[in-house]
Amino acid sequence: GEDVEQSLFLSVREGDSSVINCTYTDSSSTYLYWYKQEPGAGLQLLTYIFSNMDMKQDQRLTVLLNKKDKHLSLRIADTQTGDSAIYFCAEKDGTASKLTFGTGTRLQVTL
Amino acid sequence: NAGVTQTPKFQVLKTGQSMTLQCAQDMNHNSMYWYRQDPGMGLRLIYYSASEGTTDKGEVPNGYNVSRLNKREFSLRLESAAPSQTSVYFCASTTHGNQPQHFGDGTRLSIL
Numbered sequence: 001g002e003d004v005e006q007s008l009f010l011s012v013r014e015g016d017s018s019v020i021n022c023t024y025t026d027s028s029s030t031y032l033y034w035y036k037q038e039p040g041a042g043l044q045l046l047t048y049i050f051s052n053m054d055m056k057q058d059q060r061l062t063v064l065l066n067k068k069d070k071h072l073s074l075r076i077a078d079t080q081t082g083d084s085a086i087y088f089c090a091e092k093d094g095t096a097s098k099l100t101f102g103t104g105t106r107l108q109v110t111l
Numbered sequence: 112n113a114g115v116t117q118t119p120k121f122q123v124l125k126t127g128q129s130m131t132l133q134c135a136q137d138m139n140h141n142s143m144y145w146y147r148q149d150p151g152m153g154l155r156l157i158y159y160s161a162s163e164g165t166t167d168k169g170e171v172p173n174g175y176n177v178s179r180l181n182k183r184e185f186s187l188r189l190e191s192a193a194p195s196q197t198s199v200y201f202c203a204s205t206t207h208g209n210q211p212q213h214f215g216d217g218t219r220l221s222i223l
Contacts, residue, residue, distance in 0.1 A: 008151075033211055042115075042201055042214040043154075088153065092209070098144065098169060099212060101153040 006089055006102035013110050018076040020105045022089030025070065032065065033099065034074045035088040043088060046074070076107075084109045113137050117202050117215035124192045124222045132187040132218050134202030142205050143185035144212060145169075145177060147198040154201065160185055192222045 003025045012018045024032070030051050035043040049056045049063045049072075056063045062075040076083055089102040118133045136143065141162045146154040146169075156169030158177040166177050174196060176188045185204075189196055199219050203212040 004153075031209060035214075042216040043203075045211045045213070048211055098156050098159055099154075101146075101155075103151055103153040 004089055004091055004100050004102040006087075006105045008103065009106050009108070011108045011110060012079050014079060014081060016079055018074075018079045018083065018107055018109075020074045020076075020087050020089075020107065022072040022074075022102055023070055024072065024089075024091045024100075026091060026093050026100070027070070028093045029070075029091040031092045032063075032072050033090040033092070034061075034063065035090065037086045037088065037104070039085075046087075079107075079109050081109045081111070083107060115202055115204055115213055115215035117200075117218050119218060120216065121219045122221070124189075124220065126192060126194060126222060128192050128222075130189050130192060130220075132189075132200055132202075132220075133184070134186065134215060135184045136202075136204040136213070137183065138204065138206070138213065139182070140204035140206050140213075141182070142207065143179065144203040144205075145175075145185070145187045146201045146203065147171065147196075148201060148217070149198050157187065157200075194222050196220065197222045 005023050033048040034046040060077045064073045086104040086106050088104045090099040115136045144159040145157040155171050160166045160179040163182045178186045199217045201217045202215045205212045
């Protein structure tokens with residue numbers, strides 16, 4: 001079945017850029033998503049990219065997709081303390097109506 | 112701007128008790144989902160309903176039942192709760208499969 005992998009933890013200093021990485025196995029993935037989860041809250045959609053795109057930028061967020069390597073990354077520019085959260089990568093294949101989530105990357109922003 | 116509303120937010124049960132988790136969305140979405148979130152395991156799909164009147168099993172359906180009551184509401188029932196079902200449960204919805212899913216704030220369930 002599908003598998004989505006992420007590193008568990010990332011620590012960055014305030015003002016630096018953060019890069020969160022994700023790899024997936026399903027070559028028929030159509031959409032890939034990034035969600036943010038703050039403590040005690042649900043998942044908030046940050047951005048998503050269709051598989052025929054290489055890059056998508058939205059304010060401080062840049063998503064890069066390498067389909068050949070099945071690698072997705074989320075770059076957060078000028079990282080702030082409010083960006084501290086768990087970030088989930090998720091993929092959806094072309095036929096299913098459900099998402100497969102990674103285990104989440106906890107981003108810690110230090111002063 | 113309610114979006115996806117889950118009730119209750121917290122619940123403690125004893126082993127063997129039954130409980131229904133409620134989920135309602137006001138976005139006129141067709142598809143609804145139930146996930147559980149456990150430490151280090153991300154979100155795993157329990158059941159989903161692609162459209163009103165249909166339900167399908169996800170990755171971890173054992174011990175659960177669901178009901179798509181109408182287009183707005185999708186409930187999750189634990190008939191005989193077990194400690195292994197201690198988790199955070201999230202409901203999500205989307206207008207159709209390719210669109211992003213919108214999540215509720217979760218129900219934190221502890222089974223003693």
